Amino acid sequence: MGRLQDKVAVITGGAGGIGLACARLFLEEGAKVMLVDRDDGALHRVVDELGSANCDHIAANVTSAAQTQAYVERARHRFGRIDVLLANAGVEGQVAAIPDYPLEEFERVMAVNVTGAWLALKYAIPVMREGGGGSIVVTSSTSGIRGTWGISPYTISKHAVMGMMRTAALECAAWNIRVNTINPAPVATRMMQSLEVQRAEATGSMTAEEMKAKLTAAIPMRRYAAPEEIAQVMLFLSSDASSYCTGGVYMADGGISAGAV
Numbered sequence: 001m002g003r004l005q006d007k008v009a010v011i012t013g014g015a016g017g018i019g020l021a022c023a024r025l026f027l028e029e030g031a032k033v034m035l036v037d038r039d040d041g042a043l044h045r046v047v048d049e050l051g052s053a054n055c056d057h058i059a060a061n062v063t064s065a066a067q068t069q070a071y072v073e074r075a076r077h078r079f080g081r082i083d084v085l086l087a088n089a090g091v092e093g094q095v096a097a098i099p100d101y102p103l104e105e106f107e108r109v110m111a112v113n114v115t116g117a118w119l120a121l122k123y124a125i126p127v128m129r130e131g132g133g134g135s136i137v138v139t140s141s142t143s144g145i146r147g148t149w150g151i152s153p154y155t156i157s158k159h160a161v162m163g164m165m166r167t168a169a170l171e172c173a174a175w176n177i178r179v180n181t182i183n184p185a186p187v188a189t190r191m192m193q194s195l196e197v198q199r200a201e202a203t204g205s206m207t208a209e210e211m212k213a214k215l216t217a218a219i220p221m222r223r224y225a226a227p228e229e230i231a232q233v234m235l236f237l238s239s240d241a242s243s244y245c246t247g248g249v250y251m252a253d254g255g256i257s258a259g260a261v
Helices: 017-028 040-050 065-079 103-130 152-175 190-203 208-217 227-238
Strands: 008-012 032-037 055-059 084-087 134-139 177-184 249-252
Touching (some): 017 040, 040 055, 065 103
16 A cells, blocks of 8 residues: 555645656555646646546646635545645745845745645645545745845745744644645756756856856755655655654755754
């Protein structure tokens, strides 16, 4: 029996690197998976790649209450329940110092990373409660425990979801719903490629490759995480192996937080 045998998992940001890695692993572990992403074309390609009858998908803007309700209801209608929610959708935003940061971009990052996660919890928790409980994992970041130059909205958002997680963990404990965050260091995904380019351009003196080398050198393990490594931690937090874990911050950061103040 797989570690998620017959459990139903909803994964937002499901067409991205971490979301896809989780979907693949969760299906291997016996789960039924509902993938949610704004990019319908990418979702179709991912579902075709996974090739599983136990995988469904729906395109949705996670900042919309109506579209969030729609993907929660789609999961319940298709699979009968929700046992696991991975609130994983997120955007990095632009790179700029606070005085130069566009207000509309700040609002966009906060809407996706904070409001999107909050809406997922708001509408999924009642379904999970009806089903007798489950596990919620919210994707934060090492930026959720420290400052990061040039990406203030992203950093603020990743601090915010940790407060959201802790509040939800207290509210949901009586309903047998566990809530935790995973806080990765840089992961080898599109998001990091975007940040490498933007941060290099902000310096005016580095290439993207040089910026990647600089970021990698700041990680004690001297490498980015693979999406599959983050998926393994999400699997633990989603499965019954973590049955006494709630309200926790789970660093998957190659040692970065070991040196954090």
